[in-house]
Amino acid sequence: MAKSEISSQSTPQLPQVLLMREPPAFTLCGEQPFSSDKFRYLKAYESTLPLDQFLTTHAQSVQAILSSHNAPVTAAILRLLPEARLVVTTSAGLNQIDLPECRRRGIKVANSGTVSAANVADLAIALLIDVKRKISASNRYVKQGLWSTNEDYPLGSKLRGKRVGIVGLGSIGSEIAKRLEAFGCYISYNSRNQKPSVSYPFYHEVHELAADSDVLIICCALNDQTHHLIDKEVLSALGKEGFIVNVGRGPIIDEKEMVRCLMKGEIAGAGLDVFEDEPDVPQELFALDNVVLSPHRAVFTQESINDLGKLVVGNLEAFFSSKPLLSEFLGD
Amino acid sequence: MAKSEISSQSTPQLPQVLLMREPPAFTLCGEQPFSSDKFRYLKAYESTLPLDQFLTTHAQSVQAILSSHNAPVTAAILRLLPEARLVVTTSAGLNQIDLPECRRRGIKVANSGTVSAANVADLAIALLIDVKRKISASNRYVKQGLWSTNEDYPLGSKLRGKRVGIVGLGSIGSEIAKRLEAFGCYISYNSRNQKPSVSYPFYHEVHELAADSDVLIICCALNDQTHHLIDKEVLSALGKEGFIVNVGRGPIIDEKEMVRCLMKGEIAGAGLDVFEDEPDVPQELFALDNVVLSPHRAVFTQESINDLGKLVVGNLEAFFSSKPLLSEFLGD
Numbered sequence: 001m002a003k004s005e006i007s008s009q010s011t012p013q014l015p016q017v018l019l020m021r022e023p024p025a026f027t028l029c030g031e032q033p034f035s036s037d038k039f040r041y042l043k044a045y046e047s048t049l050p051l052d053q054f055l056t057t058h059a060q061s062v063q064a065i066l067s068s069h070n071a072p073v074t075a076a077i078l079r080l081l082p083e084a085r086l087v088v089t090t091s092a093g094l095n096q097i098d099l100p101e102c103r104r105r106g107i108k109v110a111n112s113g114t115v116s117a118a119n120v121a122d123l124a125i126a127l128l129i130d131v132k133r134k135i136s137a138s139n140r141y142v143k144q145g146l147w148s149t150n151e152d153y154p155l156g157s158k159l160r161g162k163r164v165g166i167v168g169l170g171s172i173g174s175e176i177a178k179r180l181e182a183f184g185c186y187i188s189y190n191s192r193n194q195k196p197s198v199s200y201p202f203y204h205e206v207h208e209l210a211a212d213s214d215v216l217i218i219c220c221a222l223n224d225q226t227h228h229l230i231d232k233e234v235l236s237a238l239g240k241e242g243f244i245v246n247v248g249r250g251p252i253i254d255e256k257e258m259v260r261c262l263m264k265g266e267i268a269g270a271g272l273d274v275f276e277d278e279p280d281v282p283q284e285l286f287a288l289d290n291v292v293l294s295p296h297r298a299v300f301t302q303e304s305i306n307d308l309g310k311l312v313v314g315n316l317e318a319f320f321s322s323k324p325l326l327s328e329f330l331g332d
Numbered sequence: 333m334a335k336s337e338i339s340s341q342s343t344p345q346l347p348q349v350l351l352m353r354e355p356p357a358f359t360l361c362g363e364q365p366f367s368s369d370k371f372r373y374l375k376a377y378e379s380t381l382p383l384d385q386f387l388t389t390h391a392q393s394v395q396a397i398l399s400s401h402n403a404p405v406t407a408a409i410l411r412l413l414p415e416a417r418l419v420v421t422t423s424a425g426l427n428q429i430d431l432p433e434c435r436r437r438g439i440k441v442a443n444s445g446t447v448s449a450a451n452v453a454d455l456a457i458a459l460l461i462d463v464k465r466k467i468s469a470s471n472r473y474v475k476q477g478l479w480s481t482n483e484d485y486p487l488g489s490k491l492r493g494k495r496v497g498i499v500g501l502g503s504i505g506s507e508i509a510k511r512l513e514a515f516g517c518y519i520s521y522n523s524r525n526q527k528p529s530v531s532y533p534f535y536h537e538v539h540e541l542a543a544d545s546d547v548l549i550i551c552c553a554l555n556d557q558t559h560h561l562i563d564k565e566v567l568s569a570l571g572k573e574g575f576i577v578n579v580g581r582g583p584i585i586d587e588k589e590m591v592r593c594l595m596k597g598e599i600a601g602a603g604l605d606v607f608e609d610e611p612d613v614p615q616e617l618f619a620l621d622n623v624v625l626s627p628h629r630a631v632f633t634q635e636s637i638n639d640l641g642k643l644v645v646g647n648l649e650a651f652f653s654s655k656p657l658l659s660e661f662l663g664d
Contacts, residue, residue, distance in 0.1 A: 126461035136468040142625035143618040148611040158633040182514035279480040286475040293474035301490040
């Protein structure tokens with residue numbers, strides 16, 4: 001009781017954490033898991049001011065920013081916030097944050113760390129089995145009452161013995177590999193550098209990995225090097241029996257080219273949680289049974305929101321009390 | 333060429349294998365993977381005669397029967413076939429075959445052995461993640477164009493740390509357990525007898541297993557002991573946070589009671605490949621997003637049909653040349 005009195009008395013003096021857009025986690029589950037009595041959120045999206053005016057107005061009081069995959073932190077924004085010293089993000093990926101500019105300005109960055117790795121890996125596996133064994137399509141088939149009138153439902157294909165190429169063997173990729181080994185798949189991978197601790201075959205070139213794979217799973221970070229990494233050449237190397245799963249970021253794949261390949265049967269199917277221009281999804285994909293779509297929810301489950309909330313709050317409270325961050329991003 | 337001439341010349345003398353109904357594997361992929369030049373199929377379902385007359389007409393020439401999950405081999409049928417000495421089935425389950433009557437008549441039985449265990453296990457996992465992470469539902473949500481207009485898509489729940497009770501720890505159940513361990517689930521099981529080689533906690537009573545589980549996966553054989561094994565008491569013990577997956581046989585679950593529980597929210601969701609009265613599925617399930625349905629296809633993939641064909645042909649050829657069967661069922 002004493003605590004809440006102090007908290008409500010001291011609210012005006014609480015340090016502020018800037019939110020430029022509502023994080024998807026807030027939209028999905030409310031603000032409560034991300035709340036603290038040590039700071040309060042300053043919500044640009046609830047103001048009638050244009051963003052730059054809002055930032056200019058609050059320039060002196062913003063030391064910390066909470067970002068999310070849909071809330072970019074650009075150099076132009078950081079120029080308006082000279083006191084900023086921390087960007088925390090609810091996402092695992094950091095592509096929406098101008099990391100060189102943060103470094104130049106001495107701004108620390110903390111992401112969602114490995115909190116969501118298991119969830120993202122689970123969704124990658126779900127999308128893969130779903131598209132290979134036609135789960136969503138067969139669910140619709142049965143629910144439309146077609147089973148009793150139509151015996152022609154097409155067969156799916158097996159997982160055991162399939163060669164899976166993982167693009168990006170970080171915490172998420174490693175969780176994916178562990179699961180796929182239990183299904184009897186053969187794992188290879190591509191990443192910036194070969195991992196000395198890993199025995200899976202390493203491919204320096206993604207198109208060579210694709211050529212030797214039945215399935216390609218994309219779970220690397222999006223940056224200048226990985227933008228459209230999965231291009232026409234890679235998709236063509238994957239081939240018409242090949243499946244692709246993307247739980248990384250939409251722009252890692254040349255989406256137009258992938259849509260063309262899916263429509264022409266130049267690749268066999270896709271399971272996609274992320275897209276180039278979310279929430280817009282290429283409508284050509286809507287009619288394809290060999291494509292399973294998910295609305296960028298790989299990291300989110302009922303359980304993970306609480307874990308993520310604890311980590312976000314922990315990072316922000318640590319910053320405001322000058323303690324080490326819980327999940328500081330120290331560069332690749 | 334010489335072989336095919338001999339084959340076509342000798343066709344009239346080839347031993348016959350009785351088919352009472354077209355096996356789903358034939359419907360899905362044609363007869364070719366199940367064909368041999370050592371025997372030919374005698375198809376009751378292509379005759380205009382009623383089944384009993386057909387069987388009486390061919391009584392003296394039928395030594396072997398090819399069954400499937402939808403083609404019962406009852407005592408009444410066996411009485412009409414005094415020369416029958418073998419029943420092969422394309423199914424893993426043997427519930428459609430009167431095993432005591434086969435034993436009494438000295439008729440050997442061969443099933444699909446472990447050919448399909450990995451496929452069935454994959455489908456069980458797919459149904460489980462699909463219903464827990466709402467894959468089919470989110471696929472529909474995105475494909476209906478709702479993502480860009482509606483942010484209220486409900487969250488799924490995590491697999492890691494969940495307690496999964498496996499009912500029937502044979503070859504399929506063991507493959508399921510292996511996969512779920514990689515997802516970080518805790519496995520317990522129920523079966524007729526505790527398995528000395530297995531360290532998972534054993535529950536003698538299914539309702540106790542259900543009470544201690546977040547998910548129940550049904551993959552035991554259907555027989556007199558397991559008919560409606562999953563009844564009101566078990567479903568109630570599983571509870572409103574609990575999920576059920578059935579890749580065994582429909583009648584292992586009291587389907588009416590399960591439908592009632594799903595509609596009332598007394599259990600959280602279900603992934604079902606099998607039903608009490610296939611291909612009829614309770615229509616109440618069609619509108620439920622927390623229910624994922626599959627048209628009894630757990631054993632079937634493009635690859636498994638060929639493996640299954642080799643095993644069926646191998647068993648039948650072995651029988652006609654008096655060699656040991658490849659997958660003789662020797663009792664539980």
